[in-house]
Amino acid sequence: MDLLSFPPLAATLDAAYALLMGLADLLQPVAGAPSAALAVIVLTLLVRAILIPTGVAQAKAEQTRARLAPKLREIQRRFTDDRERMSRETMKLYADEKASPFAGCAPVLVQAPIVGIVYALFLYPAIAGHPNALLTEELLGVPLGTSLAGSILGGAATGEVALVFGVVVTLILAVAELTRRLLRPATGSADAAPGGEALIRMAGFLQFGTAVVALFVPLAAALYLLVTVSCTLVQRLMLRRRFPIEVGVRE
Template sequence: MDPLSFPPIAAILDAAYELLMGLAALLQPVAGAASAALAVILLTLLVRTILIPTGIAQARAEQTRARLAPRLRALQRRYRNDRERMSRETMKLYADEKASPLAGCAPVLVQAPIVGVVYALFLYPVIAGHPNALLSEQLFGVPLGASLAGSIVSGTVTAPAALVFGVILVLIVLVAEVTRRLLRPDVAASEGVPGGEAVARMAGFLQFGTAVVALFAPLAAALYLLVTVSWTLVQRLVLRRRFPVEPATSA
């Protein structure tokens, strides 16, 4: 059974669809044929604005992890031969600091259903029983439902499609590189979290995974991804100044 056909989810998805197409209709006199693409961008900005509190929560969790990392490493060294004692002491440290080792997970869980509903608008040809007209709209002659990989495989790729997707992919890669350089994960701070060091080392390279997704995603979804990674970069830079992560030092 398709989970999106479940009545409550279908109703939410249909409401999001009506909002998106309503925005496109309002923008039609100004943006013309690009109104639907512009509506996708505006809807993405609206969603990211709604999710600002989750970004703040993640920044606070990152700051807490960095602050506690030296003490966590000390506990790991002290009780390296007693895993049960190390686990108890670790949880006690978090409790004493009124923090949680899973604090960064909750914001992600909150974002997931919201982002999932929005992303479904760009993937499904049928929304709540009616055709998804968004996918037939165009940007510079390229349907919003077309993907670069799909067009290449089918042999239907056009010069405008290659240009539009090429620009989007290049911009996503540039944002990923700036993110990697300016927000390089603190490997030392991540050592206090089980498996955190490996995750921190991989995180920088995973930034480029969005470009791979955009290669296979419909144009509407690629626009969504470009706006999302750009917003996330700016938001993280602002929040890093508000919640600075001090370099971890050995305890």
């Protein structure tokens, strides 16, 4: 069953579609043909602005995890052979610190439905029973419903398609590399879980997965991904300054 066909979700998706196309109409006199693509960018910026509080909550949770990491590692060291005692001491530590081990999960759960609705605008050929006109709009001659992989497999790839997707994917890769370098965690900041440092290093390389996804989704979704990763990088850099992570501190 398609969840987005559920009446409340379908109505929400249709309202988001109306907002997006309204933005495109508003921008058309200024932007001309690329107005729909610009509307995608503007809508994405609006969504990222709405989700700023969840980013703040995630930054606070990250700061708390880093602050408690030395104590958590000590608990693990002391109770390696007693998992039940380790779990009790871990929960006691979080309770004493008035923190939650799940603090970073709630913001993700809040973001998911909002991001899901917006992302669906760029994937579904029909919205609430009517055609998704957004996907027929163009950017530099390339319809926003075109995917690079689909064009290649369908034998419809053109120089314009290669150029537009090449620029978008290259920019996503550049942002991913900046994210990996600028937000690379110091060794002492890794979570106390066994293998935590290796998992964090691996997560840095997973940033590049967004560029791979952009090859297979419609151009509208690829633009959304580019703006999203760019905004996320800027936001995280700003929040990292507001909520700095001290590493290597043992009490």
